[in-house]
Amino acid sequence: MASPHLDAAYNLARWLTRDPHDAEDVLQEAYLRAFRFFGGFRGGDGRAWLLAIVRNTFYTWAEQRGRHQSEVEYDDATAGLHAAEACADQGLHGTDPAQLLLRAADQQLIESALLKLPLEYREILVLRELEELSYKEIAEVVGVPLGTVMSRLSRARLQLRHQIEAMDQP
Amino acid sequence: MNTMNCEEARELLPAYGDGELDLPHALALEKHLDGCADCDAALRTQRALSQAVRKAPYHRAPDTLRARLRAQLPAEPIAEAATPPIAAPNAPAATLPVAQPRRRRDWSRWALPIAASLALAVGLNVMLATQRSQQSLRDELVAGHVRSLQVEHLSDVASSDQHTVKPWFNGKLDYAPPVRDLAQQDFPLLGGRLDYIAHRQVAALIYRHRKHFINLYIWPGQDGDAAPDHHGSEGYNLVHWRRDGMEYWAVSDLNGEELKQFAELQIEAATDKTANAPNT
Numbered sequence: 001m002a003s004p005h006l007d008a009a010y011n012l013a014r015w016l017t018r019d020p021h022d023a024e025d026v027l028q029e030a031y032l033r034a035f036r037f038f039g040g041f042r043g044g045d046g047r048a049w050l051l052a053i054v055r056n057t058f059y060t061w062a063e064q065r066g067r068h069q070s071e072v073e074y075d076d077a078t079a080g081l082h083a084a085e086a087c088a089d090q091g092l093h094g095t096d097p098a099q100l101l102l103r104a105a106d107q108q109l110i111e112s113a114l115l116k117l118p119l120e121y122r123e124i125l126v127l128r129e130l131e132e133l134s135y136k137e138i139a140e141v142v143g144v145p146l147g148t149v150m151s152r153l154s155r156a157r158l159q160l161r162h163q164i165e166a167m168d169q170p
Numbered sequence: 171m172n173t174m175n176c177e178e179a180r181e182l183l184p185a186y187g188d189g190e191l192d193l194p195h196a197l198a199l200e201k202h203l204d205g206c207a208d209c210d211a212a213l214r215t216q217r218a219l220s221q222a223v224r225k226a227p228y229h230r231a232p233d234t235l236r237a238r239l240r241a242q243l244p245a246e247p248i249a250e251a252a253t254p255p256i257a258a259p260n261a262p263a264a265t266l267p268v269a270q271p272r273r274r275r276d277w278s279r280w281a282l283p284i285a286a287s288l289a290l291a292v293g294l295n296v297m298l299a300t301q302r303s304q305q306s307l308r309d310e311l312v313a314g315h316v317r318s319l320q321v322e323h324l325s326d327v328a329s330s331d332q333h334t335v336k337p338w339f340n341g342k343l344d345y346a347p348p349v350r351d352l353a354q355q356d357f358p359l360l361g362g363r364l365d366y367i368a369h370r371q372v373a374a375l376i377y378r379h380r381k382h383f384i385n386l387y388i389w390p391g392q393d394g395d396a397a398p399d400h401h402g403s404e405g406y407n408l409v410h411w412r413r414d415g416m417e418y419w420a421v422s423d424l425n426g427e428e429l430k431q432f433a434e435l436q437i438e439a440a441t442d443k444t445a446n447a448p449n450t
Contacts, residue, residue, distance in 0.1 A: 010231035110226050129223040135190050154184050157219050
């Protein structure tokens, strides 16, 4: 097949675009870029390298279409503030893990909760939990320092938890 | 690090849950978790959430996309692109449908070069990463060696019997490290343990020579044998060799000469499989 990482590339594109046709468009463009940028390949993980290109292609594609604008410009600092507030009650009123799992049994609920997350949170969770990338690989794909990967992942998880809980309300 | 408070523990929890925490911190955190129900619950919540996300659909590339990529590969492979110096095992060039009619899109003619570059990328990746990470691998091995002495965590299974140590690894690793006792050659086997090197769990065997400890790390590697090769790092000696698809790294404060002798004894024992049979 064309690439050993085609599934991974498509999965990421699909979660970013939230649409199968858009995902294919992004992927085709990404493969073109992968070829063009190949001279810039400096070793490292081939999969992370390809995923980084898919991700960058997506952001350019989204900008050109003026789509996802608000999400692309999602402010990490604001998110941090938001998460910090939520953090305060984390220790005291932590969700019962069993309860969480019970809700998570509803696959559709998880999917729509993930799709409602800001892009930055969605992509980092997809890279970590679905692609099972290491922190180091995520840092490479997203282009941020390791410390940012860790803090962003924590905030993403917290936000997802709140999202799941919120969606569970009648 | 012996007494970790909740604040520190919460900071390390995510990395611990993701299997990204180094051993000393992980041990300290585990100690804290044993006595702290709150932090333990937080860990379980995080794990539950991870499991939940993993239930979300993984979108595999649709067959139509695969088929289109395949169908649009050029009929004639570009010579140099089709034969990357290091071909990935699943390099696509071998499965080219040669007689496909071309339904062109502007990107289609790149498909094969792209495919070839990606195959090349994977090969290059292995090669470049290997070179660049040699030093950090050596540092990691030395750190593992030092750690094993410091935390009195030399071995998880303490036994000089190779027939006890070897089965201990069963189910803990996805490969079976060869375990040989060299007591007769004055390198007695003390035990084995699991360590975490280069992002994977590896077997570590502990040997002693006089008053020096030797950590012998073993994990599956490339094909082809490599003779013992001596390296130094931070005042420690390292000897690397490869045999029967296994990478061996011996780390010790023992002098380089004797460590190399240890490597050769290991290889000898591997060659002459009867050498270590019981009662001989």
